[in-house]
Amino acid sequence: xxxxxxxxxxxxxxxxxxxxxxxxxxxxxxxxxxxxxxxxxxxxxxxxxxxxxxxxxxxxxxxxxxxxxxxxxxxxxxxxxxxxxxxxxxxxxxxxxxxxxxxxxxxxxxxxxxxxxxxxxxxxxxxxxxxxxxxxxxxxxxxxxxxxxxxxxxxxxxxxxxxxxxxxxxxxxxxxxxxxxxxxxxxxxxxxxxxxxxxxxxxxxxxxxxxxxxxxxxxxxxxxxxxxxxxxxxxxxxxxxxxxxxxxxxxxxxxxxxxxxxxxxx
Numbered sequence: 001x002x003x004x005x006x007x008x009x010x011x012x013x014x015x016x017x018x019x020x021x022x023x024x025x026x027x028x029x030x031x032x033x034x035x036x037x038x039x040x041x042x043x044x045x046x047x048x049x050x051x052x053x054x055x056x057x058x059x060x061x062x063x064x065x066x067x068x069x070x071x072x073x074x075x076x077x078x079x080x081x082x083x084x085x086x087x088x089x090x091x092x093x094x095x096x097x098x099x100x101x102x103x104x105x106x107x108x109x110x111x112x113x114x115x116x117x118x119x120x121x122x123x124x125x126x127x128x129x130x131x132x133x134x135x136x137x138x139x140x141x142x143x144x145x146x147x148x149x150x151x152x153x154x155x156x157x158x159x160x161x162x163x164x165x166x167x168x169x170x171x172x173x174x175x176x177x178x179x180x181x182x183x184x185x186x187x188x189x190x191x192x193x194x195x196x197x198x199x200x201x202x203x204x205x206x207x208x209x210x211x212x213x214x215x216x217x218x219x220x221x222x223x224x225x226x227x228x229x230x231x232x233x234x235x236x237x238x239x240x241x242x243x244x245x246x247x248x249x250x251x252x253x254x255x256x257x258x259x260x261x262x263x264x265x266x
Contacts, residue, residue: 034077071100130175
């Protein structure tokens with residue numbers, strides 16, 4: 001994993017492909033099945049509504065498979081996982097594999113705690129379309145040692161880029177590596193997405209909801225790589241603009257939703 005990595009493209013707003021994805025997202029309003037952590041459920045729904053998607057949080061074991069079959073995409077975020085959640089997540093991911101429903105895995109704190117790391121490994125075997133994580137999580141899943149502090153990374157995204165490429169190659173998933181600079185790779189192409197703002201690391205849910213936006217874009221983008229890249233660009237520009245308008249973390253969260261809802265139509 002120590003090979004030199006070539007950045008094949010860098011994407012920022014305004015970008016024609018990203019704009020077209022955003023227009024299609026608002027036009028199609030895909031139904032996104034979100035199995036996410038309890039800390040960010042409300043914010044996740046609001047982010048998806050802001051960009052024009054239709055969120056649903058169906059987490060009951062008796063309903064989850066049926067709902068995967070009618071949803072256009074699925075998000076699984078293991079942030080506040082319990083043993084009951086794990087059963088639901090594995091059933092949802094298994095159903096998505098059967099139905100060819102695109103899905104995003106957010107392996108929150110993988111590598112830091114043994115139980116969740118084991119469940120994430122089982123989920124990866126069910127072939128997520130996109131794996132979105134920070135540097136420490138991606139390093140852990142690729143088999144490399146990485147520093148982690150709970151859900152936070154102590155490693156920069158550039159330091160984990162080789163691990164992201166390796167993980168994409170061994171899993172077949174697009175890997176979206178989040179950090180000060182985001183990198184999205186399918187194991188061959190590597191897209192660099194700069195931007196965003198430091199305040200985004202101080203607001204609960206900005207990383208988790210990025211995974212939800214990627215899930216929303218999967219059914220309408222031409223490729224999974226493009227969906228993940230478009231989501232990162234949209235997030236970066238919305239975060240930059242919201243930071244300029246806010247006085248602190250509370251007003252940032254509101255401004256961020258406003259920017260997502262008006263991006264491209266202001």
